[in-house]
Amino acid sequence: MPHTSPPLALRVRNLRKAYKDVVAVDGLELEVRVGECFGLLGPNGAGKTTTIEICEGLTAADSGDVELLGMRWKSHAAALRQRLGIQLQETQLGDKLTVLETIRLFRSFFHRGPAAAEVLALVQLEEKSHARVGTLSGGQKQRLALACALVGDPEFLFLDEPTTGLDPQARRQLWDLIEQFKLAGRTILLTTHYMDEAERLCDRVAIMDHGKVISLGTPRELISSIGVEHVVEFSAGGGARVLEVPPLRALEGVRDVRTENGNVLMQVTALHRAVPALLEELDRQSLPLTELRTHSASLEDVFVTLTGRHLRDE
């Protein structure tokens, strides 16, 4: 193991993987430190799942090197499997088994780990222990999938889009659970296309696009790297008159202006100066303000700034 500081749980070097006609992962470099929660953030098709599945030893890379817990898949597959917790995207566990039976099945594969009942308690599914998996809600199924990843008391947890498709309440519940694992000191690598999830859970985030890491750092660092603190979104006018955009760029505290679906988005560095200046400008153009929203710059804005696209462009 390299004696870098802090120690690394995962090191990925120059990883490449192409499917028939698309390059899914294109020379990816990644380092995950022991005990951190690391997020791979990117839109669908960015190569997140391929990357995580190569790290999990489920997909073979075309080239490149993966070193996980100081081991490699070629030489230490059996030992690695015992020490990893894996949750895959879109796994449907067997509908006919009960929750407890499912956990006991997964538990039987590991040499060590908590008893099935303890894992159930951890993911708050005790009441459902004798319910058939087929009768669970989406959030409960996802918590069960998480339980199956925890039965071996893993040092390293892989979570591939853990909250995709869940309602807001179920997502928050799952976030609370993942935060507990962070407190427990486990190393976590998760993929997501939700910027709020990455901001809330991840110590560091790699933004991925087209199989490459295009930006890396803590969520704070990434957001401040675009030099924007807030985003002001507004619409003005009623149809008769058209808003002139260029004068907006010259306003004090405004860094960039884009229009999107009839709305105007201004990236601003100083909200308290930009908003009065905007109102004055609209007044000058004699346009009424119909809508105004502001939010602190987010990872979404980072992605938009870097790629010109949204994370969830469908």
Next chain:
Amino acid sequence: MSDVTATIGPIDTTAKSPRQTTFADHPLVQLTLTNLRGFWREPEALFWVFIFPILLAGGLGLAFRNRPAEVLKIATVSPQLESALRNEKLLDVKQLSVPAAEEALRTGKVALLAMPGPDGTVVYRYDNTNPEGRTARMLADGAVERAAGRADPVASTDRLMREPGSRYIDFLVPGLLGMNLMGSAIWSMGFAIVDARRRKLMKRLVATPMPKPYYLLAFLFSRLLMLVIEVSVLVGFGAFIFKVPMRGSLPELALLCIVTSLSFGSLGLLISSRVQTIEAASGLMNLVMMPMWIVSGVFFSAQRFPDALQPVIKALPLTAAIDALRANMLQGASLAQVSPELAVLGGWMLLCFPLALRLFRWR
């Protein structure tokens, strides 16, 4: 590596106990239980494997049961003829008016109408394309001639054969047993494997430390456990309700069933080794099984097919299985006597199993 292994969280402060080594927590036991549960909790599978063969055996057994020799209904219009015909026990004679008798003949209520002809002759009216009509004609004529004084120069007696083992139900039960062993082995392997692959459950299992051979071994174990129930239900039903003979050795019959099931299990594994959807699997399974249902002698003897096809039919696993089961149950054949059939079943296993392992996809 201490820096890595130091990442220990609260859940394993209570989990330091060594791995529980109870029998139930062995991965093979858990995987086998998973298979059995998946099967038991699927009402349709239970129906097709347990109920359907019994319904089929019961229904066909009733339809083709050996009835006591049938008494044929005939009609006549003359009292003299009636009294002559009464002497034949296999005829049920009715004396009717001419129009009523003709009506009865036309509507098939009687098989034959005996009428007095000119000069003391007798006229038989019947449909000679109908076997009942021809039989009635022979019986009626014999009775009339004997009543008129015919003497039979050769005396004869009848000895009736109605022995278990030569009835249709006796032929059918081993056939259904073979068909059931094929269907349950192929379906239970095929659907479970393809469903797990489709759900990406198989991929998830591969992401655990589960030893891969265990996954397939568990199918073997659950199949053998199910086999005990399947075979005893069907054979028990045949033996107790229809008195189907069990002339061969029971342990040898059990062995034949196991070999049959393993052979079809291998075929099922091969069928499901790559398929991604239930629909495709279902089509493929029917494609493989349907021809065997027809040509392998489940419901009627495979010998009825042309001689040129016999080598092909004999090489099919279901033909071999059914021939061996019939030989054991009906003729009391030993294993040595069914060795050609065992060789065919073993050959299919040796062909399919390694090929299935080579082709098998875990995702």
